[in-house]
Amino acid sequence: MKTKPNKRELQKKATRNLLKQCAKEEFVKQGFLKTATHSIAKKAGVAHGTLFLHFKTRETLIMEIIRDELVTLTDDMHLLLDRASDLKELLTIYLDYLEKDELFFAVIARELPFYPPELRREIFFTESGVRGYFYLILEGGIKNGRYKEQDITMSVTFLFGTISYILANRESLNPRGSVIKVKKKEIIKNFLTYITK
């Protein structure tokens, strides 16, 4: 039997979530690199020291935000893989997930090469998990003759590279709104064309 969380634990959790929410907003507004922890604390209405009680560094914060997002994504992808091996559906799930938080992912797409090496590697490592689902589906499709013989690593790199490019350059591609929303069908249709026999 799980004991009911006491008031203090609930408050701690609420503060933590508030800090994450404020951090995300600041990252979106000015990018991760330019965001100082004290401005996040200020926005959340807590003391700077309080932020550090919850998050050791700025990097810890952004990684936790990314990981939170990832839980839902990998859940959906994992279930899909169990059900049916449909690349179109997998890609749709992934693009929908990016669209929901497009501004946040655009920041990462733009700044990733400049992040501290450890953060950059952690994001890369996390992304490798997501790419794994695409790899498996492509592999299966090649085996059953649906897709062309191809260098799967390269095909997935092309896909993720394109998406990253679109996110990073969203201002040029669709300044008025979601670039993923506008490009989604095209991305899916064209990628399938490139890889299908």
Added chain:
Amino acid sequence: MTDGTFCESCGMPLRSEKDYGGGDTTNKYCVHCTDEKGILKPYDQVLEGMVVFAVKMMGSSEEEARKAAVENMAKMPAWKDRGE
């Protein structure tokens, strides 16, 4: 007592029986980090597996993939008390 949803060695989601080491849904570890009996593989073997996976997925250099895998494993419950 496990976290319930992720492999404590590599962080892979554990959602169905086949994800778990040895097909045992009470196992803390995934099928990739364990042997056929569901016992956790040694650190070096798990590390190599992760490096190969990361290189295959990201096309990164082995050196970078190794650094990333070491850093990632250092945070995982299965390995963080290893004391580097």
